[in-house]
Amino acid sequence: MLNPIDTAAVIREGGAVGRFPGDLHEGVGWWLGACLVVTQKASVLALAHNGHPAAVRFAGPALSGAINAEHYACLVRDLGRQTEETLQRVLATEQTPGIYLAADGDPADCHIRITLYDRDAAPLREGTGLAEIRRRIAEDRVPIPVNIQAKGRIVNAPTEPRQGDAP
Known part of the structure; x- marks a missing residue:
């Protein structure tokens, strides 16, 4: 692993939580995206x-990881800037897993939370994939695509006007 993290400390509370920079780096987004696809068979x-x-x-690497996960050829819907509640409604309606990225504070030194959701729009728990994701990252067993045909794709799919956008 080129840039290890303390998986026991940061892979918790339904995803990853910590300071950026410091506890987390952009590669964590990639790892979480790829591992979520594989553990949820998405x-x-x-x-x-x-x-x-x-x-x-962090969103760019998470999107990239999700489309580069083993043989799943995952279609990743990039909803862009949305509320977490909006994402949860989409997940519940479509019965698909998802990722919500939230940060606050000075962009040069902030707190970031990456929440991973299962098909029921519930944050991952130890028994629903979080422990497996933590183990995969700690053991440097992050999934990679098996071939170019296994690569997924990203579609921009905002669900409602974003804050600050004109109606």
Whole structure:
């Protein structure tokens, strides 16, 4: 692993939580995206963020990881800036797993939370994939695509006007 993290300390509370920079780095987004697809056996996944610059910075790697996960060829819906409640409604309606990225504070030194959701729009728990994701990352067993045909794709799919957008 090129840039290890303390998985026991940061992979908790339904996803990953910590300071950026420091506890977490952008690669964690990639690892979480790829591992969520594999542990949930997802062919579709949705991702949204709160618009904070650090959350946006982590969203790109998370999207990339999700489309590069073993043989799943996952279709990843990038909902962009949305509320966490909006993402949860989408997940519950579509019965698909998802990722929500939220950060607060100074972008140069902030707190970030990456919540991973299962198909029931519930945050992952130890028995529903979180422990497996923590183990995979700690053991550097992050999934990679088996071939180019296994690569998924990203679609921009906002569900409602974003805050600050004109109606």
